[in-house]
Amino acid sequence: MDNILDQYKAVRKLTEDICAPLKKEDYVVQPVVDVSPPKWHLGHTAWFFETFVLKPSLPGYREFDPQYNFVFNSYYETVGARVVRTDRGNLSRPDVDDVYRYRSHVDQGMTRLLETTELDAALSEIITLGLNHEQQHQELLYTDIKYILGHNPLLPAYTRQGVSYQQHDATGAYLTMKEGIYEIGFEGTGFCFDNELGRHKVYLHEFNISKSLVTNREYLEFVEEGGYRDFRYWHAEGWDWVKSKGSAAPLYWHEVDGKWMHYTLSGLQEVQPAAPVCHISYFEAAAFAAWKGMRLPTEAEWEAAADQFNWGERWEWTNSAYLPYPGYKRAAGAVGEYNGKFMVNQMVLRGASVATSAGHSRKSYRNFFHPQHQWQFSGIRLAE
Amino acid sequence: MDNILDQYKAVRKLTEDICAPLKKEDYVVQPVVDVSPPKWHLGHTAWFFETFVLKPSLPGYREFDPQYNFVFNSYYETVGARVVRTDRGNLSRPDVDDVYRYRSHVDQGMTRLLETTELDAALSEIITLGLNHEQQHQELLYTDIKYILGHNPLLPAYTRQGVSYQQHDATGAYLTMKEGIYEIGFEGTGFCFDNELGRHKVYLHEFNISKSLVTNREYLEFVEEGGYRDFRYWHAEGWDWVKSKGSAAPLYWHEVDGKWMHYTLSGLQEVQPAAPVCHISYFEAAAFAAWKGMRLPTEAEWEAAADQFNWGERWEWTNSAYLPYPGYKRAAGAVGEYNGKFMVNQMVLRGASVATSAGHSRKSYRNFFHPQHQWQFSGIRLAE
Amino acid sequence: MDNILDQYKAVRKLTEDICAPLKKEDYVVQPVVDVSPPKWHLGHTAWFFETFVLKPSLPGYREFDPQYNFVFNSYYETVGARVVRTDRGNLSRPDVDDVYRYRSHVDQGMTRLLETTELDAALSEIITLGLNHEQQHQELLYTDIKYILGHNPLLPAYTRQGVSYQQHDATGAYLTMKEGIYEIGFEGTGFCFDNELGRHKVYLHEFNISKSLVTNREYLEFVEEGGYRDFRYWHAEGWDWVKSKGSAAPLYWHEVDGKWMHYTLSGLQEVQPAAPVCHISYFEAAAFAAWKGMRLPTEAEWEAAADQFNWGERWEWTNSAYLPYPGYKRAAGAVGEYNGKFMVNQMVLRGASVATSAGHSRKSYRNFFHPQHQWQFSGIRLAE
Amino acid sequence: MDNILDQYKAVRKLTEDICAPLKKEDYVVQPVVDVSPPKWHLGHTAWFFETFVLKPSLPGYREFDPQYNFVFNSYYETVGARVVRTDRGNLSRPDVDDVYRYRSHVDQGMTRLLETTELDAALSEIITLGLNHEQQHQELLYTDIKYILGHNPLLPAYTRQGVSYQQHDATGAYLTMKEGIYEIGFEGTGFCFDNELGRHKVYLHEFNISKSLVTNREYLEFVEEGGYRDFRYWHAEGWDWVKSKGSAAPLYWHEVDGKWMHYTLSGLQEVQPAAPVCHISYFEAAAFAAWKGMRLPTEAEWEAAADQFNWGERWEWTNSAYLPYPGYKRAAGAVGEYNGKFMVNQMVLRGASVATSAGHSRKSYRNFFHPQHQWQFSGIRLAE
Structure with missing residues (x-):
């Protein structure tokens, strides 16, 4: 895909497609510290584009919600958190609909940016990093969803369609x-x-x-x-x-x-x-x-x-x-x-x-x- | 309320009314061990009636789901759990709709029982215990919902209507x-x-x-x-x-x-x-x-x-x-x-x-x- | 024993008699938090008399070592500890000989006090408390020594003489x-x-x-x-x-x-x-x-x-x-x-x-x- | 030193020389898991020679004490321990004198072996390994003694003679x-x-x-x-x-x-x-x-x-x-x-x-x- 806007849309859509089979409740839980709630992956990958691309580079961009900064920031100490500290797995809010609205808001900003702006090398580079970053989280969505459902005593399937695994035997070669x-x-x-x-x-x-x-x-x-x-x-x-x-x-x-x-x-x-x-x-x-x-x-x-x-x-x-x-x-x-x-x-x-x-x-x-x-x-x- | 069926309906309805302002995501989380997810309170109080009333006393009662027994049992070691152990706060399934269906199934059974059966003293006693048990969980729903929302960095309100607190000053008497x-x-x-x-x-x-x-x-x-x-x-x-x-x-x-x-x-x-x-x-x-x-x-x-x-x-x-x-x-x-x-x-x-x-x-x-x-x-x- | 000096000497001697069968190494270890090293019991009971009797009430009393105050104080946060915090079970110093010298120094002070001073009610009361306190630690010496030796894989005896236990059978009365x-x-x-x-x-x-x-x-x-x-x-x-x-x-x-x-x-x-x-x-x-x-x-x-x-x-x-x-x-x-x-x-x-x-x-x-x-x-x- | 018996004696003597300034109490404590009590280093290095050299290779060698095997074995699960498990830092016994007697017993065995036996390559190799092993523990003795005394609130010196540190300034080269x-x-x-x-x-x-x-x-x-x-x-x-x-x-x-x-x-x-x-x-x-x-x-x-x-x-x-x-x-x-x-x-x-x-x-x-x-x-x- 040579067009970066098309690439952006394709990557973002795939993330949401991966989550499509989930129930709202599945988006929330964090059974162990290494597994993040799907809701968090969705918000965090949007936060990346908002923080490193839209806020510095899109004139007139309106931040979706300033508080999302420490909810979805994986990198820094929660600076600025005046009242309570946060813990990914115990957050029922922002709810799933809010997070999709957040993604949509960021997508509109990114579309406007990519349609109207001649990207310089630095901007192009950070957007490409953002897409690769989101792809890493796509894989983490699979691993984390599997962990969440696979540690539920009902052992619910993520998808009935089957996820195909290639059969092959050891050749010994x-x-x-x-x-x-x-x-x-x-x-x-x-x-x-x-x-x-x-x-x-x-x-x-x-x-x-x-x-x-x-x-x-x-x-x-x-x-x-x-x-x-x-x-x-x-x-x-x-x-x-x-x-x-x-x-x-x-x-x-x-x-x-x-x-x-x-x-x-x-x-x-x-x-x-x-x-x-x-x-x-x-x-x-x-x-x-x-x-x-x-x-x-x-x-x-x-x-x-x-x-x-x-x-x-x-x-x-x-x-x-x-x-x-x-x-x-x-x-x-x-x-x-x-x-x-x-x-x-x-x-x-x-x-x-x-x-x-x-x-x-x-x-x-x-x-x-x-x-x-x-x-x-x-x-x-x-x-x- | 002198009619036990009316009492039953009133208590059960109040439990669900308390949960009405919640979003699905709020039903799931357990920020500390003493706080249970609202979903669990809803299921556990239904489990009480199913286990101690319907299964022993209602002829022809069909258990809603045998696996719910260890998901919603607060008392015993999870006997019979062959595959994986459970943890209240990490359960996205059964989902909220399932739990309400479970309550509804139990309510139908209880209605049938109360409409058709002459209660003996023991049965009457256990149903009354079940209602008092559910009232205890109504209070725990308030305390646990307050904890869940009050430890969220967005500090969302449970209800905008206001919960009235009586004003009064110390008399010193x-x-x-x-x-x-x-x-x-x-x-x-x-x-x-x-x-x-x-x-x-x-x-x-x-x-x-x-x-x-x-x-x-x-x-x-x-x-x-x-x-x-x-x-x-x-x-x-x-x-x-x-x-x-x-x-x-x-x-x-x-x-x-x-x-x-x-x-x-x-x-x-x-x-x-x-x-x-x-x-x-x-x-x-x-x-x-x-x-x-x-x-x-x-x-x-x-x-x-x-x-x-x-x-x-x-x-x-x-x-x-x-x-x-x-x-x-x-x-x-x-x-x-x-x-x-x-x-x-x-x-x-x-x-x-x-x-x-x-x-x-x-x-x-x-x-x-x-x-x-x-x-x-x-x-x-x-x-x- | 009507004479308080005789009482004092008897109690203090019994404490040391309890420790007599120990090897120096036995005085030092603390296998669990509730068990104190025998060395600590010896020092702490001396510290009680030094702190609450000798320093306030014996004119000219010279404190044995100001640092012992936080080594042997069971009551307070270790105020004044400028350099390192302490942990009873990891202290090889003061060594056993030092602790006995500390006890002897305190005993000399107490003897001088009791021989030369007319005790008022308050002083008499605190000395009596100190003796009862030391008797409590005598029992703790037995329990702690038993724990220390009884959790050693060699299961060494504290005394070969035998500690007599009264035989008696249940009467059912x-x-x-x-x-x-x-x-x-x-x-x-x-x-x-x-x-x-x-x-x-x-x-x-x-x-x-x-x-x-x-x-x-x-x-x-x-x-x-x-x-x-x-x-x-x-x-x-x-x-x-x-x-x-x-x-x-x-x-x-x-x-x-x-x-x-x-x-x-x-x-x-x-x-x-x-x-x-x-x-x-x-x-x-x-x-x-x-x-x-x-x-x-x-x-x-x-x-x-x-x-x-x-x-x-x-x-x-x-x-x-x-x-x-x-x-x-x-x-x-x-x-x-x-x-x-x-x-x-x-x-x-x-x-x-x-x-x-x-x-x-x-x-x-x-x-x-x-x-x-x-x-x-x-x-x-x-x-x- | 070309004679292996002389080497053996020199290495073994140095280990004990390092411990010479210690009080018995210093031999016992283990303030953190990575630091071993000096007593344990002394016993463990003797155990190495007893286990890998004397027991397999010296005819008629009499094991000092079969229980020392799991007290001083750093490698294996304590197999054979029928009654209680052990914990290096809580062991007051074997006491310091016992451990030196153990070393002396092993030294007598090693002397007899080295004076009477033509060493084959394998035996020579394992003895050399034992000496290098003991030298590693010599360094650990220094580091562990420093930790034990340096975490004591009295900050006692190990030696008043001074341990000379070479002065040198950064050359920037x-x-x-x-x-x-x-x-x-x-x-x-x-x-x-x-x-x-x-x-x-x-x-x-x-x-x-x-x-x-x-x-x-x-x-x-x-x-x-x-x-x-x-x-x-x-x-x-x-x-x-x-x-x-x-x-x-x-x-x-x-x-x-x-x-x-x-x-x-x-x-x-x-x-x-x-x-x-x-x-x-x-x-x-x-x-x-x-x-x-x-x-x-x-x-x-x-x-x-x-x-x-x-x-x-x-x-x-x-x-x-x-x-x-x-x-x-x-x-x-x-x-x-x-x-x-x-x-x-x-x-x-x-x-x-x-x-x-x-x-x-x-x-x-x-x-x-x-x-x-x-x-x-x-x-x-x-x-x-």
């Missing part, structure tokens, strides 16, 4: 990559996040990397052969996590009358042996690899080899911590808080998942989460 | 009660809870008790003269509570530009000096009394004197712990869990409040909460 | 007390704590009270018949306590190869069926009574009947919350913090235990602890 | 390293840990690295210009750490009457402007670097440049997460738990400190701690 100097990092002219910049050389030693993702069948062997009960496969912190959480299988798996079921966006279903395992923490991915006598690839290995295998079904945990590339510089101002300040205690995931918006990811994309997180559509690719 | 034997506990033939039964004699020493409640004007002096900063007025656990919570005024009070405002069901308003102070914990009530060089009455003193003063605007903290009367026996079965198991670590409140349903309370009524709780419409009557 | 007016509270001319004062009338209804304490044999039936697994016998908060703590027997009981053992001050020994059960929380005492279809006595019932049964082997949980007697007034100043500020959320125990210093307790004595505490030598007497 | 391929990892024939093995190539881009450590003078500027109050310099988790801990200066620094003092092993002293800053967390090191507009070096950069600057006064935080080198393999058995299982959520420190035992560290040594830890003698070297 490995790719051998030769020792030498490789270049990684973003290359080209399109959009990328600041954390991908600074394309640079790395020296890799010879390694093998699997052409396919680990399947449920393979992971089930690990489960059934006692992988969750043997400390030798786990990091010390991973073992603490297993014990304190009582983990014995991936998130959303339930053993019902001796059969392994899992909650999907279409409701509770039997685990499909040939599908790639999903909703795995880094701790589980690393333990599985250790049990196999293998390891996870580093992010440089992954990127160097990525053209030679299919990826995009699961975010793939790497064995790389999320750290700055050589020469990394934070952007100035609030936007500079986007990535750099999270560069500690998180692990990099590469690829994309079935929940990632089309065209959003790329080979150099660096996703990152804490090692205990399972609620993303995350899986495993082995290396050695 | 005290009543002297003579030393001697008094009788307390329920007397008469109507309904009461098991914890009021066992009317018995107590020996009271001479005491004075105020004819009026402590006003905001008086309480404000305590606030402004440093009552919250001087440990000498507080129980040791009360002082810890003040420090850890940073308390410096009653719940819902906010000092805005040097003026004391408080959140009411009609929104943020100026504190009225002549109104009785409200939303006070036992710790605060006891500290205020100590600052005055006085004390709170015991529940026996309160009941002995209650015919000689007006009560009903605020639940009045007493200096009595919630303990069984001589000869107290728990009822058999699940209903026996109603009161007895809470008889530790809670303090008795007497009277009623502006949020109590008409006719629900009586002189012998024993309300009880933990000493730190403020979200009830609770106030102070002094004694010495 | 009950005493019937007639309905009527009784007087309770301290009577006489000796020492008592402020919480016992205000002898007053209470009206009691007829009740039966056991002439003997519940034995291990009886309690073991409760354990073995599933008392800890049936929520019906427990307060709601008691049931939470059982589940979160995993309690299944009294403190210090261990099932070893199918036999019930318990840690005693002489080391691990078999549980003696005929001895009164010990180290019971209020929650356990109340649950046991409910299982028996009986109840615990109130403190007024206990005191009214106490002349007609033997007591003194176990602190006996009553079903009375710790609250002020009619007309209770706190003493002025720091000493006034002794009792009144604890009058919430605790239950009264009556009697005395095998660990109580001879002559320290009396019929009107009101001991008090939170309902979950087990580390005192506490037991059960039933009533109905 | 930087070293430029050329882009290209470097090799890192252990090289040579002596001892190293498994995490240093797998010498491998890395590709480095041109960088500058400081020839000297950041001094107190420089760090003080950061403190006084508000570095701890400006979120922009901090990782998000670092900023949470600052706020929750209330950090405003390095560990052990106290502002006393307007002057910066710090606790040292010789007691409280003025902060010396020219000494390298010490007791800095990774969060602080990274924030300081950001404030300077610079960054921390990676561990590969550090190692590549290390021959060209002086190091050894402070452990130097790098911007590298602790992760396996290419081809890293855990050793088999219990010893394999030494390093690999900690490779998540920790950052690498390079160099050595004034508290490191002579000869213990080397250029390829990889030390690692969590980013919030301050109690090591850690400092900052800048890069860009």
Whole structure:
């Protein structure tokens, strides 16, 4: 889509389409701190455009409601909050209709801006960032909706239509990559996040990397052969996590009358042996690899080899911590808080998942989460 | 109302009338553990009639949904929950429409029962208990709705019509009660809870008790003269509570530009000096009394004197712990869990409040909460 | 002992005799917040005499070390602490020898005072309070030493000599007390704590009270018949306590190869069926009574009947919350913090235990602890 | 020292020499979870030789006390503990004399073994590992003793002799390293840990690295210009750490009457402007670097440049997460738990400190701690 207004409309519409199957009540709850209420995602992505685009750049723009600033701001301490502090999951107001009105108000402003203004480079860049930001929240909407409904005792389906998962079996095939100097990092002219910049050389030693993702069948062997009960496969912190959480299988798996079921966006279903395992923490991915006598690839290995295998079904945990590339510089101002300040205690995931918006990811994309997180559509690719 | 079906309809309707001003989103949230979502109150009071009346006593009654049993059961461990455990505040389903359908289904059953059945004493008793139970939840709906909206940064009003508070000023008048034997506990033939039964004699020493409640004007002096900063007025656990919570005024009070405002069901308003102070914990009530060089009455003193003063605007903290009367026996079965198991670590409140349903309370009524709780419409009557 | 100097010397010596079997290392540790290191008890009881007697009343008294004031003060916030805050269980200094030197310094001051000064009533009273205070800490030394050694995996004995426990079996005999007016509270001319004062009338209804304490044999039936697994016998908060703590027997009981053992001050020994059960929380005492279809006595019932049964082997949980007697007034100043500020959320125990210093307790004595505490030598007497 | 028995004796003696200034009480306490009681370090290092050398390899060796196995085992769940679980900081027994007797017993066994046995490679290796392990605990003894005494309100000195710190001022000089391929990892024939093995190539881009450590003078500027109050310099988790801990200066620094003092092993002293800053967390090191507009070096950069600057006064935080080198393999058995299982959520420190035992560290040594830890003698070297 070469027209930015069309792009804007398409991205914004998709966000709302994702929420269409929800009931108003589903928009409100926040069962754990990492999951945000859908209402909040809708408001926050509008707030981004209002704050970074419309207020500074659209003459005569009227702020929708000054109080929304601290309700939907994910970045800053709630400065200016005179009376009460806020807590995302306990907010029944602004209500869902208000939030859609807010989005509509912002959309009108953006349309007016995009129809009437010659965008300079900076403005164009921040709008593109806003669209990529909204696409990230589209994926979070899927993961958070799944968490909200999948932790409800009625296990309601998000959609009866079914969300298609590609069937595929493990081929067992490995790719051998030769020792030498490789270049990684973003290359080209399109959009990328600041954390991908600074394309640079790395020296890799010879390694093998699997052409396919680990399947449920393979992971089930690990489960059934006692992988969750043997400390030798786990990091010390991973073992603490297993014990304190009582983990014995991936998130959303339930053993019902001796059969392994899992909650999907279409409701509770039997685990499909040939599908790639999903909703795995880094701790589980690393333990599985250790049990196999293998390891996870580093992010440089992954990127160097990525053209030679299919990826995009699961975010793939790497064995790389999320750290700055050589020469990394934070952007100035609030936007500079986007990535750099999270560069500690998180692990990099590469690829994309079935929940990632089309065209959003790329080979150099660096996703990152804490090692205990399972609620993303995350899986495993082995290396050695 | 002498007809039990009319009574039933009136009580059930009032519950839904209380919820009428809410938006769907307001029904869902649970900002702290003691506050339940309105949706839960609606479902739980229907569950009571379904479980203790309809399922055992109405031939052919069809249970609305077997899963509602553990969603709306406040009493038991969630037995039978095979797959996931539940958490009141994180439940977007059953949704609000479902819950009203559930109530309607139960109401149809109850109407059929009451129109066609000659009630025996046991059935009559459990239905009356159910109605009193629902009236308790009517008051909790007011307190919980106030908490939900009063902790939202937008401070939305529950109703624009205004909730009238009787104005009255402290008279300073005290009543002297003579030393001697008094009788307390329920007397008469109507309904009461098991914890009021066992009317018995107590020996009271001479005491004075105020004819009026402590006003905001008086309480404000305590606030402004440093009552919250001087440990000498507080129980040791009360002082810890003040420090850890940073308390410096009653719940819902906010000092805005040097003026004391408080959140009411009609929104943020100026504190009225002549109104009785409200939303006070036992710790605060006891500290205020100590600052005055006085004390709170015991529940026996309160009941002995209650015919000689007006009560009903605020639940009045007493200096009595919630303990069984001589000869107290728990009822058999699940209903026996109603009161007895809470008889530790809670303090008795007497009277009623502006949020109590008409006719629900009586002189012998024993309300009880933990000493730190403020979200009830609770106030102070002094004694010495 | 009619001479106060002799009394002083005897009490002080007993405290040190209790500590004589300890190793230096035992003086230091604090395994849980309610247990204080023996070193702290030794210093704190000296600090009491230094602060409330010697500094105000002995001309020329030289404070041992100004910093000890906040190390050994149990009452106040650590005012004056300029550099670092303290934590009883992490203090290796002052070391044990320093603390004994501190005690000796205070003893010299007290001896000089008592040999040279005509005591006025106020001074006499505070010294007597100090001795009773030290006797309370003598019992705490036993309970805390038992906790420290009894939670060490080596289960070392405190003394090989054996601590004698009177053998006695349940007689099953009950005493019937007639309905009527009784007087309770301290009577006489000796020492008592402020919480016992205000002898007053209470009206009691007829009740039966056991002439003997519940034995291990009886309690073991409760354990073995599933008392800890049936929520019906427990307060709601008691049931939470059982589940979160995993309690299944009294403190210090261990099932070893199918036999019930318990840690005693002489080391691990078999549980003696005929001895009164010990180290019971209020929650356990109340649950046991409910299982028996009986109840615990109130403190007024206990005191009214106490002349007609033997007591003194176990602190006996009553079903009375710790609250002020009619007309209770706190003493002025720091000493006034002794009792009144604890009058919430605790239950009264009556009697005395095998660990109580001879002559320290009396019929009107009101001991008090939170309902979950087990580390005192506490037991059960039933009533109905 | 070419004789392994002499080496053994020298290392073991140094451990005890470090403890010589302690009082018995100092051996026992554990103020925070990361700090172990000195008694535990003494026992644990003896347990290492008993468990991995004497029991498998010395015929006729008599275990000192089978219960010590779970008291002094840092690695495993306390299997076999039948009666009570243990907690390092609450153990008054085994007492200090017992622990020294244990060490002496082990030393006799080791002497007998080393005097009578021809060591094979495996045995030689494990003994060398044991000595390096003990040297690591020598440094931990210093850091833990400093923490124990430095958090005591009396701020007692460990030694009056003074621990000499080299004075040196920042030169401001930087070293430029050329882009290209470097090799890192252990090289040579002596001892190293498994995490240093797998010498491998890395590709480095041109960088500058400081020839000297950041001094107190420089760090003080950061403190006084508000570095701890400006979120922009901090990782998000670092900023949470600052706020929750209330950090405003390095560990052990106290502002006393307007002057910066710090606790040292010789007691409280003025902060010396020219000494390298010490007791800095990774969060602080990274924030300081950001404030300077610079960054921390990676561990590969550090190692590549290390021959060209002086190091050894402070452990130097790098911007590298602790992760396996290419081809890293855990050793088999219990010893394999030494390093690999900690490779998540920790950052690498390079160099050595004034508290490191002579000869213990080397250029390829990889030390690692969590980013919030301050109690090591850690400092900052800048890069860009």
